[in-house]
Amino acid sequence: MWEQYANLFVKSIFIENMVFAYFLGMCSYLAISKTLKNGIGMGLAVIFVLTITVPLNYLIDTYLLADGALIWLGPQYAELNLSFLSLIMFIAVIASMVQLVEMIIEKFSPALYGSLGIFLPLIAVNCAILGGSLFMQIKNFSGVSESAVYGFGSGIGWFLAIVAIAAIREKIAYSNVPAPLRGLGITFIITGLMAFGFMSFMGIKL
Amino acid sequence: MKKLKNKNPLFLFVSKGKEPLFSKKNRQLLKDPLDDNNPITVQVLGICSALAITVQLWPAIVMTFSVIFVMACSNVIISILRDLIPNRIRIVVFLVVISSLVALVDEFLKAYAYDVSKELSIFIGLIVTNCIIMGRLEAFALGNGVWKSFLDGVGNAFGYGAILIAVAFFRELLGSGNLMGYQVIPDFIYEMGYENNGLMLLSPMALITVGIIIWIQRSRNTDLIEQR
Numbered sequence: 001m002w003e004q005y006a007n008l009f010v011k012s013i014f015i016e017n018m019v020f021a022y023f024l025g026m027c028s029y030l031a032i033s034k035t036l037k038n039g040i041g042m043g044l045a046v047i048f049v050l051t052i053t054v055p056l057n058y059l060i061d062t063y064l065l066a067d068g069a070l071i072w073l074g075p076q077y078a079e080l081n082l083s084f085l086s087l088i089m090f091i092a093v094i095a096s097m098v099q100l101v102e103m104i105i106e107k108f109s110p111a112l113y114g115s116l117g118i119f120l121p122l123i124a125v126n127c128a129i130l131g132g133s134l135f136m137q138i139k140n141f142s143g144v145s146e147s148a149v150y151g152f153g154s155g156i157g158w159f160l161a162i163v164a165i166a167a168i169r170e171k172i173a174y175s176n177v178p179a180p181l182r183g184l185g186i187t188f189i190i191t192g193l194m195a196f197g198f199m200s201f202m203g204i205k206l
Numbered sequence: 207m208k209k210l211k212n213k214n215p216l217f218l219f220v221s222k223g224k225e226p227l228f229s230k231k232n233r234q235l236l237k238d239p240l241d242d243n244n245p246i247t248v249q250v251l252g253i254c255s256a257l258a259i260t261v262q263l264w265p266a267i268v269m270t271f272s273v274i275f276v277m278a279c280s281n282v283i284i285s286i287l288r289d290l291i292p293n294r295i296r297i298v299v300f301l302v303v304i305s306s307l308v309a310l311v312d313e314f315l316k317a318y319a320y321d322v323s324k325e326l327s328i329f330i331g332l333i334v335t336n337c338i339i340m341g342r343l344e345a346f347a348l349g350n351g352v353w354k355s356f357l358d359g360v361g362n363a364f365g366y367g368a369i370l371i372a373v374a375f376f377r378e379l380l381g382s383g384n385l386m387g388y389q390v391i392p393d394f395i396y397e398m399g400y401e402n403n404g405l406m407l408l409s410p411m412a413l414i415t416v417g418i419i420i421w422i423q424r425s426r427n428t429d430l431i432e433q434r
Contacts, residue, residue, distance in 0.1 A: 021409060026253040027337040084313055087331050088305045095298055124297060127254040127335040134328035180424035183432035184250060185417050192413035199408065 005149050012153030015202055018128045019161035020195035025128030029162055030187060039166030043159030047152065049123050050132050053097050054151030055144050057090050057133040065089060090133045098124045128158050165191060235357040239365030241427065245338045246369040247420045248430060252338035255329045256370050257412040263386050266374035268315070268322045270367030272330060274360060276307045277339050281359030284347040291348075300343050305334045338366055373415045381406030 018024045025046070032042045063069055065086050070077035102120040106113045123129060132154050141147045168190055177186050245251045252273075259265045280303050284291070291299050312330045315323035323330065333339070342362050347355040378384055380403050383391040391400070405411055424430045 023257040023409070023412070024254050024332070026257065027251060030250050030253065084309060087309045087312065087334060088302070091301050091305045091334055092298075095301055124301070125335050125337060125340050127332050127337075130335045131254075131328060131332055134331050138328065178421070179431050180421050180428075181417070184247070185420040185424065188413050188417035188420065192410040192417065195410035195413060196408075199410065 005146070008146060008149050009153040010204070012150050013157040013160070014198065015204065016154070017157040017161060017198050018131065018154050019158060019191070020198040022131065024131040025126045025158055028123075028126050029158075029165065029191075030184070033162055033166040033169055033187070036163065036166045036170055039162045040159075043162045045120055045123055046126065046128060046158050046162075047155030049094070049098060049101060049120075049129055050151040050155035050158075051148065052101065052151075053090075053094050053129060054132045054136050054154075055148040056097065057093055058136055058141060058144055058147035060089055060093065061086060061137055086137065090130060094129050094133070095124045128154070161194075164194065232354065232357055235354060236361040236364075239358075239362040240368060241365075241423070242430075244365045244369065244423070245341075245362050246366055246416070247423055249338075249341065251341045252336045252366055253416075255332050255336055256366065256373070257416065258409070259326055259329050260370060260374040260377055260412050260415075261381070261407055262325075262378050262384075263371065263374045265322055265325050266370045267367075268319065269326060269329065270363070270370055272308075272311045272315070273333060273336065273338070273366055274363040276304065276311060276333055277342065277359040277363040278356055279307050279359075280304050280339055280343060281347045281355040282352055284343050285350060285352045285355035288348050296344075296348070297340075300340060301334065304339055304343075308333045338362055369416070369419065372419060373412060376415055377406045377411065381411075 016022070019026065019029055028042060033039050061069075063072065065082045067081040067083060068078050070080045070082075098120055102113075105120070132151055135154075136147050136150060139150070141150065165187065169187060172186060172190070181189070239245055243249065246253060246256055255269065259269055280300075283303050284300065287299070308331065311333070312323070315326070315330060342358060346358045350358070375385070378386075379390065383389060383396075383402050406415075
């Protein structure tokens with residue numbers, strides 16, 4: 001039981017890393033990784049929102065949207081399939097969760113809000129968040145806790161990726177990069193090389 | 207002025223009244239995103255989906271057309287509604303418009319091109335959070351007329367597609383020797399000892415290919431080089 005969770009956790013951090021294996025959340029990954037401090041802030045916000053929205057969307061998917069999910073309402077609803085609504089539903093959940101989380105953090109922890117504040121609205125359009133929910137739908141998890149572990153793990157994977165690239169970019173600002181590659185170009189190539197590194201995790205099982 | 211505008215049946219589309227449909231400025235809107243203001247290599251938008259589906263040419267082309275459709279329609283819709291959308295909830299309105307259009311594309315592909323739809327898996331859904339669309343809605347469609355927004359949407363989607371197709375072309379050609387699923391590298395070259403570069407099929411090579419495209423583009427167009 002625990003083994004299975006640990007397996008899923010490690011898999012979602014390293015082997016199926018959001019950034020290096022699926023290129024999700026690349027836009028904010030590239031835009032906000034100029035300094036380490038901002039990178040950490042954005043990474044934390046992503047962990048937070050992914051951990052909340054993936055299990056929430058799992059519940060919505062299994063009990064409202066999937067094929068025959070409405071059977072708990074009564075036998076006459078057994079044939080309903082609302083899965084065409086899943087995109088709209090997921091994005092609505094994510095956008096409203098982000099808004100809610102923003103308000104809660106502002107109320108209870110102004111210090112955290114100060115550091116996360118500007119990144120939270122950006123997260124609503126971060127592909128990693130929606131991607132987490134859509135992968136959850138494909139993977140057919142057996143329970144809400146499994147999807148929560150998956151969400152948390154992918155969040156940590158994204159956090160590691162952005163912190164690593166931000167640290168490298170802070171250093172590389174002082175080195176002599178060919179002029180046309182400066183900034184964006186070299187970041188792409190470094191990310192590619194890092195992704196090769198992450199590929200060596202492939203096939204690991206606990 | 208208002209009266210005159212309303213007499214012209216095209217007033218919705220031609221915001222300035224006198225400006226021809228393909229004036230120089232409007233052509234600029236279509237042309238700019240292809241090179242000088244490319245959404246991927248210059249504006250850094252929409253990279254997420256651009257990289258994951260470029261192993262083969264055909265899915266990349268399907269993706270390009272889906273993005274063109276979604277982008278043109280959403281730009282037009284938001285531009286029509288731009289005076290009605292309250293500023294505070296604009297992101298949610300954008301998301302609703304975009305995700306309805308994407309759901310339409312998704313269902314369409316599932317019905318008529320199931321194989322490709324299977325291959326693109328979640329990446330059609332991820333058009334919703336494709337930053338290009340959000341970014342252009344926010345930066346352009348909210349403040350411009352319908353026809354201009356349409357051109358801007360089509361132009362940016364083509365700029366996105368150009369990079370997508372270029373990356374997919376090289377990855378499929380060098381990685382598996384095929385284009386669109388047909389073998390293009392003749393057998394005698396293989397017999398001479400040429401081998402496909404399997405590395406190109408791995409996902410990290412997509413990033414490096416884009417990096418090289420950026421390198422080439424910026425050494426041609428030196429205005430784009432970033433300052434230290």
